[in-house]
Amino acid sequence: DAGVTQSPTHLIKTRGQQVTLRCSPKSGHDTVSWYQQALGQGPQFIFQYYEEEERQRGNFPDRFSGHQFPNYSSELNVNALLLGDSALYLCASRWGSGANVLTFGAGSRLTVL
Amino acid sequence: DQQVKQNSPSLSVQEGRISILNCDYTNSMFDYFLWYKKYPAEGPTFLISISSIKDKNEDGRFTVFLNKSAKHLSLHIVPSQPGDSAVYFCAASSNSGGSNYKLTFGKGTLLTVNP
Numbered sequence: 001d002a003g004v005t006q007s008p009t010h011l012i013k014t015r016g017q018q019v020t021l022r023c024s025p026k027s028g029h030d031t032v033s034w035y036q037q038a039l040g041q042g043p044q045f046i047f048q049y050y051e052e053e054e055r056q057r058g059n060f061p062d063r064f065s066g067h068q069f070p071n072y073s074s075e076l077n078v079n080a081l082l083l084g085d086s087a088l089y090l091c092a093s094r095w096g097s098g099a100n101v102l103t104f105g106a107g108s109r110l111t112v113l
Numbered sequence: 114d115q116q117v118k119q120n121s122p123s124l125s126v127q128e129g130r131i132s133i134l135n136c137d138y139t140n141s142m143f144d145y146f147l148w149y150k151k152y153p154a155e156g157p158t159f160l161i162s163i164s165s166i167k168d169k170n171e172d173g174r175f176t177v178f179l180n181k182s183a184k185h186l187s188l189h190i191v192p193s194q195p196g197d198s199a200v201y202f203c204a205a206s207s208n209s210g211g212s213n214y215k216l217t218f219g220k221g222t223l224l225t226v227n228p
Contacts (some may be wrong), residue, residue: 004156033215042117042202042218043157056215073178090156094214100145102216104156 002027002045004105006091012111013081020075021108025093032074033102034066035090049074078110086112116140117205119219125228132190134155135221140186143205147216148177148188152201157202161188193226200224 005024013019016102025032031050037044045058068074072093078085088109092102118137120172122198126132134148147207163170163177170177173180176189190197204216 031214035216035218042119042204042220043216045215045217048215058215079145092156093227100214101162103159103161104149106154106156
């Protein structure tokens with residue numbers, strides 16, 4: 001049973017560029033959340049998708065956007081990249097109607113030069 | 114404003130001894146608490162959780178204690194093993210279940226268990 005899978009694993013971008021990160025949730029899960037983990041920090045909530053809609057959003061600017069597809073997979077898009085966007089981006093999934101535990105993927109390491 | 118605080122960036126213990134990791138929170142609305150551990154190059158892995166209606170939850174070598182009046186929780190690992198060496202994150206939520214569920218994490222504590 002595959003867990004949460006994310007791609008790409010690593011990527012390097014330059015300031016001002018745009019990036020798209022992808023996530024496939026664990027089998028049976030229908031809710032996807034994205035977290036940003038900067039160096040030396042804990043994961044910080046970006047937003048959550050359920051039934052293809054953004055349900056809740058953390059304190060992130062509009063440069064961060066997302067999408068959830070009918071098969072529950074999700075994308076995170078970041079526009080106009082800044083140096084401070086360099087971080088590990090974690091996708092997490094759960095079954096939306098009750099589970100309190102998030103299952104995390106290994107993350108996508110983004111470096112902005 | 115950090116709502117979940119792990120004030121010890123690192124902790125070193127000997128194999129076989131007890132490891133105690135601490136976590137404090139400020140948001141009284143938090144009603145569910147979790148511990149995750151993270152190895153390098155891997156995502157956080159769920160370890161153990163506790164609801165605010167309880168003050169203790171045990172799972173094998175791992176026990177979590179919750180003191181609501183002090184807004185404090187701790188994770189005890191007994192006995193500690195070298196494979197327990199990882200970063201441990203404390204996390205909290207204020208809406209168990211439902212479509213608005215999110216976790217607020219602390220900064221983590223790096224546990225090193227020495228053979």
